[in-house]
Amino acid sequence: MRNLATTVSALCLSAGIAAAQTADVPDNLEKLSNFQMTGTTEFTYIDQTGNFADGIKKTLEGITLPDGFKIELYAIVPDARHMAVGPQGIVVFVGTRKDQVWAVTDRNKDRVADEVKNFAPSLQFAIPNGVCFSDDGFLYIAEQNRVLLFPAAEFFYESPDVAAFNLVAQGDLIPVEQESFNHTARVCDIGPDNKIYISLGQPFNVAPPENLDVNTRTGVGGIIRMNLDGTGREVYTYGVRNSVGHDHHPVTGELWFTDNQVDGMGDDIPPGELNRQTEAGQHFGHPWFGGGTTRTNEYAGQEVPVEVVHPAVETVAHAADLGMHFYTGGMFPAQYQNAIFSAQHGSWNRTTPVGARVMVTMIDDEGNATMEPFAEGWIDGNGEYLGRPVDVTQLRDGSLLVSDDLAGAIYRISYGQ
Amino acid sequence: MIRLTALALGEMILAGGAFAQGLPEGDRTAGRQLAGQCRTCHGLDGYARIPIAPHIGGEPAAYLAAQLTAFRDGTRTHEMMTVVAKSLTDDQIANLAAWYSGHTATATLTADPAEAPELCVACHGADGIALIPEAPNLAGETNIYIDTQLKAFRLGKRVNEIMQPIAAEMTDAEIRAAADWYADVGLVVEMVE
Numbered sequence: 001m002r003n004l005a006t007t008v009s010a011l012c013l014s015a016g017i018a019a020a021q022t023a024d025v026p027d028n029l030e031k032l033s034n035f036q037m038t039g040t041t042e043f044t045y046i047d048q049t050g051n052f053a054d055g056i057k058k059t060l061e062g063i064t065l066p067d068g069f070k071i072e073l074y075a076i077v078p079d080a081r082h083m084a085v086g087p088q089g090i091v092v093f094v095g096t097r098k099d100q101v102w103a104v105t106d107r108n109k110d111r112v113a114d115e116v117k118n119f120a121p122s123l124q125f126a127i128p129n130g131v132c133f134s135d136d137g138f139l140y141i142a143e144q145n146r147v148l149l150f151p152a153a154e155f156f157y158e159s160p161d162v163a164a165f166n167l168v169a170q171g172d173l174i175p176v177e178q179e180s181f182n183h184t185a186r187v188c189d190i191g192p193d194n195k196i197y198i199s200l201g202q203p204f205n206v207a208p209p210e211n212l213d214v215n216t217r218t219g220v221g222g223i224i225r226m227n228l229d230g231t232g233r234e235v236y237t238y239g240v241r242n243s244v245g246h247d248h249h250p251v252t253g254e255l256w257f258t259d260n261q262v263d264g265m266g267d268d269i270p271p272g273e274l275n276r277q278t279e280a281g282q283h284f285g286h287p288w289f290g291g292g293t294t295r296t297n298e299y300a301g302q303e304v305p306v307e308v309v310h311p312a313v314e315t316v317a318h319a320a321d322l323g324m325h326f327y328t329g330g331m332f333p334a335q336y337q338n339a340i341f342s343a344q345h346g347s348w349n350r351t352t353p354v355g356a357r358v359m360v361t362m363i364d365d366e367g368n369a370t371m372e373p374f375a376e377g378w379i380d381g382n383g384e385y386l387g388r389p390v391d392v393t394q395l396r397d398g399s400l401l402v403s404d405d406l407a408g409a410i411y412r413i414s415y416g417q
Numbered sequence: 418m419i420r421l422t423a424l425a426l427g428e429m430i431l432a433g434g435a436f437a438q439g440l441p442e443g444d445r446t447a448g449r450q451l452a453g454q455c456r457t458c459h460g461l462d463g464y465a466r467i468p469i470a471p472h473i474g475g476e477p478a479a480y481l482a483a484q485l486t487a488f489r490d491g492t493r494t495h496e497m498m499t500v501v502a503k504s505l506t507d508d509q510i511a512n513l514a515a516w517y518s519g520h521t522a523t524a525t526l527t528a529d530p531a532e533a534p535e536l537c538v539a540c541h542g543a544d545g546i547a548l549i550p551e552a553p554n555l556a557g558e559t560n561i562y563i564d565t566q567l568k569a570f571r572l573g574k575r576v577n578e579i580m581q582p583i584a585a586e587m588t589d590a591e592i593r594a595a596a597d598w599y600a601d602v603g604l605v606v607e608m609v610e
Contacts, residue, residue, distance in 0.1 A: 097468040098559050127561055177572055181469045181565040182496045205496045264500035348457040349501060406466060
């Protein structure tokens with residue numbers, strides 16, 4: 001029955017897809033069958049109930065939020081990283097730093113997911129962390145060194161074999177010799193200019209001098225953008241250490257992004273960053289600056305050869321600001337309209353851990369931004385993590401989803417009722 | 418033939434193993450305390466909490482000590498580990514190696530061992546539990562971790578006289594297949610106080 005429904009949906013869609021493809025899909029189309037197949041055509045389903053889910057619900061009882069808000073378990077999703085909500089509101093796709101992308105469905109719309117299964121099980125992924133949607137329903141998945149696109153993913157995900165195309169072929173996103181496993185969690189977003197923006201973390205604590213040329217040329221240690229047919233690639237943002245969260249302001253269209261800063265300089269410096277980019281090609285200071293206006297030891301005393309844009313908000317050192325989302329929903333009080341909700345993953349080498357919380361940033365009429373905690377309580381009295389938030393996004397009803405890759409879960413934050 | 422070569426190389430690095438024997442005796446209690454700065458990524462039991470970190474519980478002490486020393490000396494580099502290892506003394510390295518190697522790692526292989534990657538089994542075992550003290554366990558590691566390490570050996574970004582020539586001959590597909598094999602092995606680490 002479901003198969004029939006899918007087929008019908010697919011048929012209904014095909015006209016629309018054909019139109020979209022002529023406009024926006026790369027010339028060098030490769031069918032799914034041309035990708036390396038693992039032979040796996042069966043889905044893996046994740047159990048949504050039981051002791052594991054109960055344990056997470058217990059943790060959530062200890063999370064504090066402003067009055068009127070509540071947080072609940074939305075889905076069990078192993079290794080949950082960045083999220084993309086389908087424009088039809090049917091599926092939430094969730095990336096990981098492993099080899100799976102999860103498709104999360106709330107079929108009965110009780111705002112708790114009832115099905116979590118892997119997406120495109122016949123495809124082999126490598127760190128498919130970054131997921132994003134275009135308005136016309138194309139899902140983009142940014143991996144370690146490839147970007148794939150999936151037309152009408154919200155419909156085709158019901159089948160193990162989905163139509164998949166290269167936006168950026170394997171090995172073309174970054175130079176192969178720059179591949180690593182750290183700072184390789186890409187994020188992506190489609191901007192108001194209908195281009196895809198992709199973050200490319202650089203793999204070092206402080207970028208070494210011999211890499212600066214290749215970084216400038218390729219956008220490693222920056223954010224690139226390109227047309228949705230893969231043409232017109234350019235480096236949009238320079239001087240970034242490792243950005244794992246960005247979104248475009250719903251009114252101004254400006255790109256805002258978080259950036260993780262240098263380790264090993266002490267517990268309290270340098271600050272993390274929330275940045276605001278007002279025009280193409282701006283430079284945000286790495287490797288001359290290690291975060292905020294703190295100079296790196298490696299480049300201390302050197303004249304900074306570029307004009308640097310310092311952060312809009314200096315965040316707590318080592319808290320690891322990751323995914324972010326501008327709130328545009330109708331559910332939360334008016335003060336939160338166009339505010340940024342962002343996740344702090346939590347520190348890994350600070351004497352006393354900080355972070356592991358959801359932050360909210362208000363931006364006033366003059367563009368001044370102030371950040372404060374919104375949801376916290378994932379660090380217990382022993383300094384142990386009960387969860388580590390990664391990304392924040394928004395459902396169509398105006399509630400927020402928060403992913404957590406330590407617990408392996410997605411939470412939903414709602415207001416009222 | 419390749420297995421023979423690997424074994425011959427294994428003999429050669431026994432001399433290198435003498436380095437490990439030259440380490441101070443590790444103090445597990447001190448190691449446990451120091452492991453507070455490892456646990457966010459590796460867990461106190463050495464079962465990794467994030468995919469980019471390997472499981473190190475029950476790993477051979479010689480391997481752990483050699484890697485920490487290499488991170489400290491800069492012969493192996495990693496964005497996080499280089500920072501962490503920079504200030505460790507020989508004693509602290511021995512203590513950490515003693516703490517993490519003292520746990521018990523148990524692998525459960527459900528696939529047919531005959532299909533294990535031929536190039537790897539002499540040192541890493543079919544189930545990913547190391548057969549020589551210089552080699553790490555691979556059981557249950559994230560496939561992308563193993564994949565990335567093999568590619569680093571192939572590029573010469575990670576240095577090891579055994580692994581570099583082996584990785585140099587491997588294609589991307591062979592690397593991923595070996596990574597998938599060991600990632601699919603079940604791993605349980607029992608913490609030993």
